[in-house]
Amino acid sequence: MSDIIRPYGDTTGDGMVQLSFTLPVPHGKRAEGAALQLAGKMGIDPAMVVHSKPLGPKFTFFVVYGRVQHLVDLREVQVPERDYPLLTPKEVNAVIRRRLRRKLVVVGACIGTDAHTVGIDAILNIKGYAGEKGLEYYREMRVVNLGAQVAVPDLVERARAERADAVLASQVVTQRDAHLHNVREMAAAFREAFPASRRPLLVVGGPRFDESMAAELGVDRIFGRGTTPTEVASYLAHAITTKRGSVPEGAGV
Amino acid sequence: MSDIIRPYGDTTGDGMVQLSFTLPVPHGKRAEGAALQLAGKMGIDPAMVVHSKPLGPKFTFFVVYGRVQHLVDLREVQVPERDYPLLTPKEVNAVIRRRLRRKLVVVGACIGTDAHTVGIDAILNIKGYAGEKGLEYYREMRVVNLGAQVAVPDLVERARAERADAVLASQVVTQRDAHLHNVREMAAAFREAFPASRRPLLVVGGPRFDESMAAELGVDRIFGRGTTPTEVASYLAHAITTKRGSVPEGAGV
Amino acid sequence: MTGGLTLDPALVRRARQLADQAARPVIELARRHTTVSIERAVLRLAGVTGADPDGIPWVNRLVDAVRADVGLEHGVALPVFAALRAEGINDLTLLAQKAAAGSIHFQIPQGRSASVARRAAHRAVAAGLRRIDRRRAERERLIQRLGDPPRRPWIYLIVATGDIYEDIEQAQAAAREGADIIAVIRSTGQSLLDYVPEGATREGYAGTYATQENFRLMRAALDRVSRELGRYVRLTNYASGLCMPEMATLAGLERVDMMLNDSMYGILFRDINPIRTFTDQRFSRQIHARAGIIINTGEDNYLTTADAVEAAHTVTVSQLLNEVFAQEAGLADWQIGLGHAFEIDPELPDSFRLELAHALLARTLFPRYPLKWMPPTRHMTGDIFRGYLLNGFFNLAGLLTGQSILLVGMMTEAVITPWLSDRDLALQNVRYVLNACGGLAEDFAPRPDGFIQRRANQVLAEAVALLERICDHGLLQAIAEGTFGIMKRPPDGGRGLDGVAVQADDYYNPATEILEQELAAEREERHE
Amino acid sequence: MTGGLTLDPALVRRARQLADQAARPVIELARRHTTVSIERAVLRLAGVTGADPDGIPWVNRLVDAVRADVGLEHGVALPVFAALRAEGINDLTLLAQKAAAGSIHFQIPQGRSASVARRAAHRAVAAGLRRIDRRRAERERLIQRLGDPPRRPWIYLIVATGDIYEDIEQAQAAAREGADIIAVIRSTGQSLLDYVPEGATREGYAGTYATQENFRLMRAALDRVSRELGRYVRLTNYASGLCMPEMATLAGLERVDMMLNDSMYGILFRDINPIRTFTDQRFSRQIHARAGIIINTGEDNYLTTADAVEAAHTVTVSQLLNEVFAQEAGLADWQIGLGHAFEIDPELPDSFRLELAHALLARTLFPRYPLKWMPPTRHMTGDIFRGYLLNGFFNLAGLLTGQSILLVGMMTEAVITPWLSDRDLALQNVRYVLNACGGLAEDFAPRPDGFIQRRANQVLAEAVALLERICDHGLLQAIAEGTFGIMKRPPDGGRGLDGVAVQADDYYNPATEILEQELAAEREERHE
């Protein structure tokens, strides 16, 4: 397979895509022209406005089909490919026992005003997700789940009190980039509160994160849509044996 | 209202759009990375892959939401705004009587292998479309409707035999740009067969045409989705009084 | 009209009797407590408005000051009106400002000064209730003049931009496209605020702050569009969270028409203390009853955390409990909008028929209530096409089972708060289904002993069994054990417990007094 | 299972009797004529293959040569086999090449040489039919081994890339996603070609050329995927246009499983001469009957040009006529896939219930036929979300009314020929509806004298009235007047009339002879 690809409608290389959006313009030919202009700027050529509908007197909704001229170069695709092996719970427990010689302490929460606990519970609770047990099931982990709507200062305090090795924060609400703001705030707070060598691992998750943004947001790892507990547990086991290898043994005890 | 606008999701200026497409890549993180690359090239930033699904082992379907960075400049919108007044059938008849002093001859057809006659019939048949009567209803027009799947040479012949003032061709099938090929072929054939001054007006229509492409395709006018008979009749009345004003009176008699 | 579901009448009677038995102790508990928000609501009725420069409402400052001096257990009405008289002013807001400045010392008046304060408080609060009455009359007049939606179900749409002015644009657009009810979703943070923000607001997250001014602005905008359309478009907001009683009061004062108001939602989904919640909800429902506001309960939420098939009977149990609480608080049948939802995993074989069974069960158990039917959310994904289809079948289930209020589902449910276009597409979906299927319920006749009948009766039987367990150990215990929505909430846990007080013997609350007296009189009358 | 529709049995009997009466003269007409394509089909059965360097098949060159010398009215079998003998060769294709080069002079053999030619022709054509028989047996074996789709309706999907190799990719993908039947749509131009193109093709417009090689390639690809999936995936193509008889023959030879084959579609929608079409369709159906191919008729098409409510009864009339033609040609009940469609304007109040009424009417009139239910096309727009929803309700109607074959609708119907993703989304739609609604038909019981019952009976009554008019003036006259699909087609108009000849007294067609004799024998047996 070639590394240079294009979208596929019904023929290799046809480049066909579907697009929809609303413009703040009254319905009519001018609005369709505006829609075509936008499609053109997005690289769709030729573009067909196949549907347009007034949304009240001031807006128009469009459906556009067309051929996008851009090429996708697979060699340049940035993927945070899993850089650690997937382990069974047994293996994870063994790693923790060997490296830490005590339980790994995980503190989890939905931070800010977010009250969507189903996602973090899926990772933490014994019940788990997608047929996999959650972290509470791991004999060598101690899980403290703070639940919903935890303010960042409270989280920092609790992490300190529990001597957390890893802090797991969930963010589901994304309107006005709330998730990004909250994660940045959290990362800053932990950096301020802990010396670099004793800062717990910062792990965030939620369905709308771009997993490649970890560095940008100042956290160690991001998990997106459909994450399973095994992935998180394996990552933690991996992280404490590498980066965390430098932390003085027993630091968190 | 400003002339510079952006798509509207739920807040002025948020630039939000929805996109879907298929890439010839197996489902997985790499595929999602490829989808994000494409969205980025289209100017969507940030982009979220909100859905991805394998279509068999070799393809992946994506739904993407995100903020498109482009601006739409309404001043630069190209619209073939109607540059002629909409007339009632009475008025159209009067114009024809005054300018031509005979009936205006219209020859219509679906050209090539296209058999979708509903559209051209909507324009030509008395029954009409959207509550408006078709061109057959106009006393001062003589309409010859050749129906479906008319080969271009046959159309040219018939236009000559009927002394057509205007040839109306319909094209509904667009796969592999069939409509564009056929219209170009027709335009070339008429140019070859008639001296410029005696060539009938070339009017094409169909739901997937871009109305601003007339010059590019070598025809006088293009009508798109949802055209009504009145628009076509008014255009014909307008065209014979302007461009066609130069044609010797009675040329078609 | 939706004929055909036959429930065992003995089982239905038993269910209601058990629900009553389970709810009674909790009602008693609520009667014996008061909360900071109830007291603030009383003061709002009495006329306190506005906020300090930090945005903290004067009612909060006033109640806090009273509490610091004399505690909450006597109610704030007497100490406040006694202080007013002592200060020789008649502006409560001014009093609040002084109290905030620390220049007032509150006391529980005794003897004659107590009865003077009592009369003054009673008069002021009664005036506040009369303002609510006028709003109710106004609503009734407008409905008379403009008319109700032409058909059931009423179409309920959400706006949630975070900015009241964008909300207004979108609400009006939605009404023009056919919405009968507009709900303004609240910002994620609000339910945990122990005060009601002030003024017009533009910066909510995933929702817009509920404030008196926002209520007023939106109601005025909907009045304009109602006149334009010739049908009264209703407005919905939330009486839940830590300020339930005040929200109900402000809604009554600004003619909000419906309020989300559940007896357990705050406990389960906002981790608010159970006693706080049960106490607050009782007062808020008394206000709603008076204001002619329709309440919507929140059983749909359980199915976002618990499985919609396994936990179907918990919805029924909760509906039965909400019914008891609502009736006790004085809500009329037409005001009791019990909730339920289309949340079964669509991959499950016969999922749609199971939905029909559950929806018919609710309809048959509560034939006279304006049931609110909630769309799929949990099993919605980023596949917006599939989502659009699911919403179509949700609409169909609503039509076939005669639901009263249809909350319109959005294809982007799993992605974003709804866009302008999402709402338009969603309404188009509803319109198609209602219009194309029209009287299809005529041809829908669950076969006796068929799948649907069997399933509905099974859920009812499970509900009765659960109610029996609840009666044995108490509702608070059941909640602590995670019975509803798998959320475990002990009676002494959760937020806002510090805002609760056991009423002292001399507790006085003019609002409760008036509302309960008039309700009792009304009930007497009805029984004569 | 879909119980409940009660039709007046007298009206049903009358409808069938009138349809028979209307069809008889046309059947007689077909028996008296032959066409170039029938004669070419005979030669294909006898073994002619391949095409000249310009792509014109040798069968065309041969028939044209025969016709130039002796006309068509005697049939080509005798002159061709006589010439073969005279030339002393036994390769028909070689004969065709020589004839094309002008080196052969054809004559109608007489006397003994006639009976020798007759025997040779009979033998050759019988061998061809035996090849078809083997293909049929092969199909039956595969079905036995791999199994039929697990449930009704069978899921029917279209591929239409124009390129047989892309088609194969997409067909296999579709089968993996759940398609039971794959139809390869033909290129727009093909129906008007008076020859069948040759070889594997990659350049169709909005469809892929139907060629013997493309049939073979696709059938082989589907055989592979059938084995992979453990269920026999059927292949569909078109026996319509100017080459109906040859298409049927090639389909039989390559084990295509279903063919679109309507008695009037070519007349109405391709402006092919009525006599040509009626003659061709009779022969093609005889072949289909033999080959065990299921035919699909094209009543759905009428509703793309005529209104689906006003013209509902024309669909019924056409179904009744197609039934008579199909039975006369020897098709068994399980082979008669009458068509109908979901094409009512979705804006019409109760449009969905009207669809249910029409679909139930067809189901009840033709209880044993594999009815093919076609999705909305005409009222689909560029609003793909709305389209996806309509298709969901189409699927639901198919389920509720017990349709046998469900052609899967595409949300992009108004835009493009389907993309890979469209098909996947469409199948997901079907799967949701069939799975979620499962046995919902159990609860669907059109009320006696209700809307649906009344509508179905009204359409049937209108159909009877129309049949009466047709019997009075003749079917050809009715077609000329625009009765079906508002298309007016006079008997002497349209394409392909020059390819028709009235049979001479000595007309000989070994294929018809064998097929009709064996059919008669079979019928006799059945009656004993």
Ligand code: B12
């Ligand atoms: C269930 C639900 C609720 C429930 C929450 C119950 C609870 N206790 O969690 C209730 C009903 C209470 C609720 C309320 C609200 N909700 Co809500 N809700 C949803 C819903 C339907 C499903 C979310 C869910 O449970 N997904 C299932 C879990 C398993 O998936 P997940 O969260 O993605 O988690 C997975 C991964 O992301 C990852 N993960 C997640 N977190 C973490 C953390 C770590 C450390 C790791 C490693 C991994 C990880 O692993 C998980 C397993 O794979 C979604 C819509 C939808 N279909 O997605 C809306 C949705 C999330 N809600 C939304 C909103 C706006 C609200 C409200 C704010 C509305 C309001 N104003 O009243 C309220 C208030 C909530 C608040 N304060 O935050 C919006 C958010 C919009 C946006 N993008 O900003 C959504 C998308 C709906 C919508 N379109 O409007 N909601």
Ligand code: B12
């Ligand atoms: C009806 C229909 C048919 C009927 C046609 C009957 C007839 N006599 O016309 C039948 C069933 C026969 C048919 C067959 C086929 N169809 Co068809 N058909 C349609 C359908 C459902 C509706 C088209 C229609 O009637 N629209 C209504 C009219 C009023 O609208 P209109 O054509 O846009 O015309 C308006 C304007 O465009 C304009 N206009 C049009 N022409 C002209 C000309 C002039 C001069 C002017 C001024 C204006 C004008 O004015 C009209 C009024 O506003 C569309 C899908 C859809 N919903 O759009 C598919 C569709 C057009 N068909 C399609 C295909 C592929 C076919 C087939 C080729 C399939 C096959 N391989 O078998 C066949 C063969 C047809 C052929 N040889 O061309 C595709 C085309 C795909 C593409 N974009 O390339 C479509 C889009 C369906 C699909 N998604 O696959 N079809």
Ligand SMILES: Cc1ncc(COP(=O)(O)O)c(C=O)c1O
């Ligand atoms: C009964 C009820 N109350 C309140 C809310 C909203 O939450 P909050 O009170 O946090 O704004 C919901 C959510 O839909 C609800 O169902």
Ligand SMILES: Cc1ncc(COP(=O)(O)O)c(C=O)c1O
């Ligand atoms: C019965 C029938 N035959 C044929 C076709 C296809 O047209 P053509 O024969 O031109 O390929 C159709 C279109 O769907 C049809 O319904």
